[in-house]
Amino acid sequence: AQAEIGLIGLGVMGANLALNIAEKGHRVAVFNRTPDKTRHFFETAGDLAERIVPCETIEAFVAAIRPPRPVIIMIKAGDPVDQQMAALMPHLSAGDIMIDAGNANFRDTRARFQRLEGSGLTFIGMGVSGGEEGARHGPSIMVGGTPESYARVEKVLTSIAARFDDEPCCAWLGSDGAGHFVKTIHNGIEYADMQMIAEIYGILRDGLGKSATEIGDIFVDWNKGRLNSYLIEITGTVLAAADPLTGKPMVDVILDKAGQKGTGKWSVIEAQEMGVPATAIEAAVAARSLSALKAERERAEALFGVETAAFPTAFGPELLKDLELALFAAKIGAYAQGFAVMAEASREYGWSLPMPVIAKIWRAGCIIRSQFLDEITTAFTAAPDSANLILTPAFSAMVRETLPSLRRIVSAAAASGLPVPALASALAWFEAYKRARGTANLIQAQRDFFGAHGFERVDGIDRPHGPWGSGAAQQ
Template identity: 70%
Template structure:
């Protein structure tokens, strides 16, 4: 076989599927895994694709199998393992070779690695990959950060293996150093919010309306035909329709209500705060997962407060279902507005010049938050140029005008019934705060000046002023 076009290290589930995807798209790929038996078993199971795969047992053999300048994808656990792998590669690579971290890295680590390798002759790419196991195998959304020259070397491979939306590749160069991994982090933050909001609507259907899982699944399946059409709504319907093979009961009812997380949602919330951008729906979703982990405490609190059966929501069933659909849509708009506002702030802070319309486009297929909604979002950013917030795009103004009354009604009913709606309520509060020309922070500024002499601005004069409250505090 001719030399491989690209190399891949780390044959776990994601790495294996990505390597098969590369091979299937006609690009010879060299593979290496620290546990060599894993390399052998992967190669054996590759079937007809073995002719496009070069299995290697040492890093030296691996490097020699790839056409220079060598692009090498690392698919190992984020953190120290990536640094260890880079250190090991430096002894076998040459000037111009490209190290590509395709894991869920903290973008600050990516910036550091990019800087560390800057004078070594090697080039570093931080590449966000979204789509899970299926996406890695058949076409993910790919978000690249690094130099344009480095991207040019791997562009053909990456666009070939990426998901396609109406024939357009869902892969793009987004900016230097940590830009790709930052965008992937915010993607995951929006994903957290989207999933939490769906779960909250599920809670209203289950506990507020007393609906069974399959019936709820039917509602989500119907919603997936309209404005909420998306991967997450689609799989929600399928999850709710599934039965447990052992008990015959609905599978969802057999799953402990304790959600895990790997850190990207938390990073989204932290970076939003660091950049001074409000991302309340994302923060609420992260907090909800933390609270979900306190299962023992929650059971004790339920007993202490003698919760009993929650009161059901009454009224016309079809009207409530329509309100629930629109409430979820309104929350989704707010969450995306927050996520894109964070990316816009980061773009300015780090001089990345992130192409927001392009980001929306490469999320239309392959990634976890893919939806028809993203096409409208991309158009909004393209048409409006310097858009301060998605909520100010004409198309989204009209959508929110239609949807936010439903969100209010659903939240009011949920509060009366004791149903927690942290992400959706945060989304509404964000929307109301954003559209209110005169808020209440004037009082906070007065308080800060009273106890700390921090000063404040006046509505009728420029400069900093202090109030007439003397030395109190």
């Protein structure tokens, strides 16, 4: 029998995805640029090998798949994808579907989608989250493409996806780059989530003198409450781990320089392009960049000294509750911002992104999976026209309850000289967002003074310039 689907690229993600597909009962043809990897993959696939068709040429690979042929391309993002598509295309026929499952920039996905329009071939940009483990046992899958091409692959994709409440964490989200855009914002939110957790860890470590294992216990405890999520869970686990070489807590021997592969930065760039404030995500990306300046930070510490003063609040159940609620409030801010970016992109690119569905397919299989996303699904389902998550009845109540804690924690951190950029940025966003009269009136006056840019008046009277006199720009 012919394979139901083909997969190119047997690296970490591709190999695990292929095993997942075979395990769910589908025949899958596989191909890898370096044929040794294909052979090795097939030989180590165990019982699943009976549903795997290893191919060493593109011709054999294409011939092995049932038309119309869906071909998942899971290789290094960027130029390699264009090269692989160019090599594949001469062998495909009308109706065949190329599916880029790597971490593509959604702008590349849009371009690839458009390039194939009218050719008879179609393109799907598919965001896959959950890392190696997700690929093997159930990722969250975000699909962009035509509804017709999704219909051809829906059965396979929903069968390999993670499940939550027995629903697959896989959905068609819109045309062309919709899936990769949503995956990018997922990663932006992931950056913010991780950074805010790290800032709370910093308060406990540097402000309150707690050890890694003590902090680990706190996260384990929080994971039983409203913060319950994969990231809080693994934070508890990694803080408890000891270094096999020195016996010290593992985190204490890890260099404080964070890596990044670009999706966080892309989410900030797209937010800025559309004029959507995503302050917590921006702060998280900047914090990773700042972390990379290790040598400069060492020089600066030698110059300025460490100015951490004693944390103003005594350690105890009350402070712990405040830290938990502060983290929760900031998390609401980060998600509200991420969803606002998607809402604007949906308008800009004509996607009609289904917000409750996005929150739903993130509930399992991906790195930001949590109970919290279930609450977002409910809130957006109940108030589909809400301009922002925090304007929904459910979330506005949570903000009212938790914002005072975020204020107390950010001000205490500031008073003791501890950096909490993502928490502070989330707080500033809340304070500015929920204030009907801000301070941009002064910005407008300044702009009019030096550039005669004009302004609108609160009373609606049509007199768009100020009485600035000499020194001001000529109108």
